[in-house]
Amino acid sequence: MKDKGLGNPLQRQGVQNTIAAIIAIFIGMAVGLIVLLFTDVSRAGEGMLAILTGGVSDLKNLGQVLYYATPLIMTGLSVGFAKKTGLFNIGASGQYMMGAFAAVYVGVKWTFLPAGLHCLAAILAACLFGAVWGILPGVLKAWRGINEVITCIMMNYIAMSMSNQLIRSFIYDRAKNQSFRPAATAELPKLGFDKIFVVEGGTPSSVNAGILVAILLAVVVWIILEKTRMGYELKACGFNKDAAKYAGISEKRNIVQAMVISGALAGIGGGLNYLAGAGTGIMVSDTLAQQGFDGIAVALLGMSNPIAIIFTGILMAYLTVGGLAMQSFGFVSQVITIITSVIVYFAAFILFFSQIIAKLAKGKERSNANAESPPPADLGKGGEGV
Amino acid sequence: MSEYVIEMCHITKEFPGIIANDDITLQLKKGEIHALLGENGAGKSTLMSVLFGLYQPEKGVIKKEGREVKIKDPNDANELGIGMVHQHFKLVHNFTVLQNIILGVETTRGGFLKMDEARKKVMDLSRQYGLRVDPDALIEDITVGMQQRVEILKMLYRDNEILIFDEPTAVLTPQEITELMKIMKGLAAEGKSILFITHKLNEIKEVADRCTVLRKGRYVGTVEVAQVSKEEMSEMMVGRKVSLRVEKAEAHPGEQVLEVEGLTVVNREHGKKVVDNVSFQVRRGEIVCVAGIDGNGQTELVQALTGLIKTDGGTVKLKGADITYSSIRHRNTHGMGHIPEDRHKHGLVLDYPLSYNLVLQSYFEPEYCRGGFLKYDKINQYADKLIQTYDIRSGQGGRTIARSMSGGNQQKAIVAREIDRDPDLLIAVQPTRGLDVGAIEYIHRQIVAERDQNKGVLLISLELDEVMNLSDRILVIFEGQIVADLDPKTVTVQELGLYMAGSKREEGK
Numbered sequence: 001m002k003d004k005g006l007g008n009p010l011q012r013q014g015v016q017n018t019i020a021a022i023i024a025i026f027i028g029m030a031v032g033l034i035v036l037l038f039t040d041v042s043r044a045g046e047g048m049l050a051i052l053t054g055g056v057s058d059l060k061n062l063g064q065v066l067y068y069a070t071p072l073i074m075t076g077l078s079v080g081f082a083k084k085t086g087l088f089n090i091g092a093s094g095q096y097m098m099g100a101f102a103a104v105y106v107g108v109k110w111t112f113l114p115a116g117l118h119c120l121a122a123i124l125a126a127c128l129f130g131a132v133w134g135i136l137p138g139v140l141k142a143w144r145g146i147n148e149v150i151t152c153i154m155m156n157y158i159a160m161s162m163s164n165q166l167i168r169s170f171i172y173d174r175a176k177n178q179s180f181r182p183a184a185t186a187e188l189p190k191l192g193f194d195k196i197f198v199v200e201g202g203t204p205s206s207v208n209a210g211i212l213v214a215i216l217l218a219v220v221v222w223i224i225l226e227k228t229r230m231g232y233e234l235k236a237c238g239f240n241k242d243a244a245k246y247a248g249i250s251e252k253r254n255i256v257q258a259m260v261i262s263g264a265l266a267g268i269g270g271g272l273n274y275l276a277g278a279g280t281g282i283m284v285s286d287t288l289a290q291q292g293f294d295g296i297a298v299a300l301l302g303m304s305n306p307i308a309i310i311f312t313g314i315l316m317a318y319l320t321v322g323g324l325a326m327q328s329f330g331f332v333s334q335v336i337t338i339i340t341s342v343i344v345y346f347a348a349f350i351l352f353f354s355q356i357i358a359k360l361a362k363g364k365e366r367s368n369a370n371a372e373s374p375p376p377a378d379l380g381k382g383g384e385g386v
Numbered sequence: 387m388s389e390y391v392i393e394m395c396h397i398t399k400e401f402p403g404i405i406a407n408d409d410i411t412l413q414l415k416k417g418e419i420h421a422l423l424g425e426n427g428a429g430k431s432t433l434m435s436v437l438f439g440l441y442q443p444e445k446g447v448i449k450k451e452g453r454e455v456k457i458k459d460p461n462d463a464n465e466l467g468i469g470m471v472h473q474h475f476k477l478v479h480n481f482t483v484l485q486n487i488i489l490g491v492e493t494t495r496g497g498f499l500k501m502d503e504a505r506k507k508v509m510d511l512s513r514q515y516g517l518r519v520d521p522d523a524l525i526e527d528i529t530v531g532m533q534q535r536v537e538i539l540k541m542l543y544r545d546n547e548i549l550i551f552d553e554p555t556a557v558l559t560p561q562e563i564t565e566l567m568k569i570m571k572g573l574a575a576e577g578k579s580i581l582f583i584t585h586k587l588n589e590i591k592e593v594a595d596r597c598t599v600l601r602k603g604r605y606v607g608t609v610e611v612a613q614v615s616k617e618e619m620s621e622m623m624v625g626r627k628v629s630l631r632v633e634k635a636e637a638h639p640g641e642q643v644l645e646v647e648g649l650t651v652v653n654r655e656h657g658k659k660v661v662d663n664v665s666f667q668v669r670r671g672e673i674v675c676v677a678g679i680d681g682n683g684q685t686e687l688v689q690a691l692t693g694l695i696k697t698d699g700g701t702v703k704l705k706g707a708d709i710t711y712s713s714i715r716h717r718n719t720h721g722m723g724h725i726p727e728d729r730h731k732h733g734l735v736l737d738y739p740l741s742y743n744l745v746l747q748s749y750f751e752p753e754y755c756r757g758g759f760l761k762y763d764k765i766n767q768y769a770d771k772l773i774q775t776y777d778i779r780s781g782q783g784g785r786t787i788a789r790s791m792s793g794g795n796q797q798k799a800i801v802a803r804e805i806d807r808d809p810d811l812l813i814a815v816q817p818t819r820g821l822d823v824g825a826i827e828y829i830h831r832q833i834v835a836e837r838d839q840n841k842g843v844l845l846i847s848l849e850l851d852e853v854m855n856l857s858d859r860i861l862v863i864f865e866g867q868i869v870a871d872l873d874p875k876t877v878t879v880q881e882l883g884l885y886m887a888g889s890k891r892e893e894g895k
Contacts, residue, residue, distance in 0.1 A: 227762075229755050232742070239737040245694065246724070246732040247746040248715030 017303055020353035028343030035335055047329045054325030055318040063197025063205025065317045073214040073313035074269025075295025077221050078262045080304035084225055085258035086238030091152030092266040093292025094159030095133040099126035099267025100274050100282055101163040107182025107275060108171045115185040122186045123271050130267015131260045133159060138259030142252035156288050164284050179281035187277035210272035215310055222306040234258055297344040388452030391416045391579045392548055397446035399432055404781045406432040410605045412598050419570060419580045421590040423623055424600035425822040427792030430583050434550055438470050439463040469541030470550040475533050477525045483536050484508060484521040487543050511542045515572055531562035550581045555589060567593050585822035587616040599623050624824040634834045637858040640670035643705055643811045643842035650699035651686045660686045662866035668842040675845045675857030679886050683866035684846050685727060688815050692724045693717050705810060718747045723809030725800055725817045733800045734788045741769035741784030744803050776802035794825040801829055805836060812836050815846040830856055850879055864888045
């Protein structure tokens with residue numbers, strides 16, 4: 001009895017969640033199709049096809065998917081990690097911007113460093129600045145009980161204005177109204193990706209070693225959460241801080257620790273994005289970095305599971321690339337925003353979907369099991385009225 | 387017409403890894419009080435949820451007056467005249483009594499509520515059944531006992547004929563329990579049929595006509611309450627002979643393990659001393675019980691001793707070493723065990739599997755952790771050992787999520803964890819609250835065994851039976867002060883009650 005059903009893959013939590021996420025994606029696509037139909041019936045089919053296949057239409061686009069996925073995976077990890085420890089890090093955007101600034105600053109200024117070291121130093125600077133941006137909300141939450149959502153939002157705006165000001169003061173390219181590009185020695189190695197992800201005669205995709213760093217860090221975050229003492233403590237705090245306190249775990253230290261790691265992950269995301277050698281610096285503009293908020297969607301859809309976040313990050317990037325392809329059929333890019341929003345909206349129903357799947361799986365199990373005769377029930381004594 | 391107003395025939399309900407109800411039959415006669423008896427996790431609540439339409443059974447049929455019916459949701463149950471008072475009341479706190487009663491079945495004229503009619507019906511019912519309520523009081527302002535009467539009136543207002551009471555006495559004071567028993571008898575006399583879920587044998591003896599016993603999801607039997615003794619019923623429930631008294635030998639107190647001197651805790655909100663200059667000792671080999679009415683500073687006293695809150699004066703010594711300002715981790719690793727008052731708030735991380743919960747204070751020890759990585763094999767082995775030794779029942783062993791376990795088994799897990807850490811001082815706060823006879827007996831035996839292994843035990847309990855049965859010495863706490871130090875062999879329950887109520891005080895205390 002005990003092991004019955006565990007062999008059925010449909011009864012495993014992970015499988016149920018995956019199927020549920022896929023259902024959410026399908027619904028998102030269906031809504032997207034409806035919007036396309038309303039906009040232009042005659043070209044809706046082509047538009048949809050572009051969204052669905054844009055990411056794999058050629059090797060360059062496939063490379064672009066991985067390039068766009070890199071920062072999304074990082075901010076997704078940042079939000080997901082905090083979520084596992086009971087915190088809502090809505091400040092990934094600010095941490096991302098600070099990380100981006102730090103990486104570009106080191107990339108532009110520290111040209112005295114040799115090639116490999118220069119890049120590493122830039123990433124470490126991004127990590128450090130992101131972490132610092134996570135500390136403050138963490139400290140305020142731990143010692144003064146201030147809700148991290150509020151402080152994180154404020155930190156986002158501080159980061160935006162501050163990075164603009166810092167860029168203007170130190171690394172400003174007046175002609176382009178953006179920062180200088182990091183020196184070539186600070187760029188992430190291409191690892192030959194530019195030879196693979198390219199169309200004959202065109203410019204190669206910007207994909208680089210960053211995607212591997214992101215995947216590696218996702219695995220590291222998974223290990224921290226699932227295998228280490230630190231993960232045990234962080235998750236215990238996230239699930240029940242009173243019980244964690246009872247067990248002698250320092251809640252304050254945990255909150256700060258979680259926010260530091262979360263901030264560092266988002267910061268690295270910013271660094272990886274601008275060290276890609278894609279040919280741009282940081283734009284000076286009064287907008288928050290979208291990647292930080294997309295990270296929330298990525299984490300939600302991946303149920304905060306670091307491994308799942310790799311895939312949901314790639315999915316979001318795939319939609320972005322598909323969206324670019326779709327625009328050539330005269331549709332506005334906002335359609336993609338609608339699709340992603342609907343997917344995220346239905347991702348909130350993942351739990352609901354997986355319960356239905358569990359129920360269906362169980363029903364199937366039963367009709368199989370009914371073939372065997374159940375053991376006669378022991379009615380015991382005094383069976384009056386049976 | 388059938389003799390029975392409701393029949394549940396051969397009900398089977400399964401959950402992953404566990405058969406909650408296995409071919410259970412329950413027949414309720416019109417106008418009877420029918421008790422449903424079983425340990426925690428025996429399947430009582432599941433069976434009632436099936437009757438109330440919250441779960442669909444895999445097998446079996448439900449009959450109303452001989453006719454087969456399908457109950458797909460609580461609305462169907464309501465239409466069949468089935469009402470339920472849940473263990474945790476389902477009332478809107480900032481609504482009045484009257485508003486709560488009519489909620490969902492409001493009568494209206496042209497979109498306006500006809501409150502006068504509703505008020506008259508409620509007051510008539512209230513008089514007819516002796517259910518005293520103030521229809522205009524807000525729920526948040528009235529006592530738990532009165533809230534329960536509101537729940538009962540809700541059922542009567544909906545003209546329910548079959549009333550389910552899910553452990554109704556768990557939240558009541560002794561006086562309120564007496565009152566409820568009277569109400570239940572009155573309801574039955576007026577022709578209502580009552581299903582009474584409980585594991586308290588005294589109450590069954592007092593009000594029930596018949597009693598159906600479940601054990602581990604199986605049907606054991608149905609008996610006429612008048613013809614069986616309490617011992618026989620508990621044997622049916624647990625499946626073996628149970629002693630309702632605690633067997634224990636003479637205590638042999640040794641050296642002091644806990645010394646409390648002038649301990650004071652001030653409440654941050656109203657600035658009053660909730661623990662007021664408390665001094666006492668616990669020696670090895672004795673069970674010292676802090677008795678008192680709920681809310682007299684017991685909670686704060688324990689939280690100060692275990693480090694969950696800061697003290698505002700006095701010292702606490704554990705095995706001679708001052709731990710007044712020590713961390714919780716220090717106390718945990720230096721010989722203090724703590725079975726907390728609230729097992730869901732402090733005792734368990736409900737979303738962690740059982741195995742993780744069993745190492746909640748020892749996961750960092752070299753045995754389970756190396757270089758920052760947890761040793762899962764070792765943790766699982768240890769969990770399996772505790773599950774075996776302490777007979778903790780769960781659907782999937784150590785992998786079971788704690789939330790899905792029954793209350794009794796959750797408590798067993800905490801007791802197992804705390805005792806197996808081999809503390810020199812065990813602080814147990816209401817360790818048997820809400821548990822059934824079998825589990826209570828088990829936990830009492832474990833506590834006595836700790837004492838007999840020369841450990842000190844500090845027990846905080848609100849149950850007089852438990853205080854009298856288990857302790858070697860009784861400290862009475864009243865308004866944050868220890869007002870008496872008594873010997874359970876010489877003090878009577880009445881006398882103890884006077885100390886607890888604050889109307890008596892020992893010389894020099």
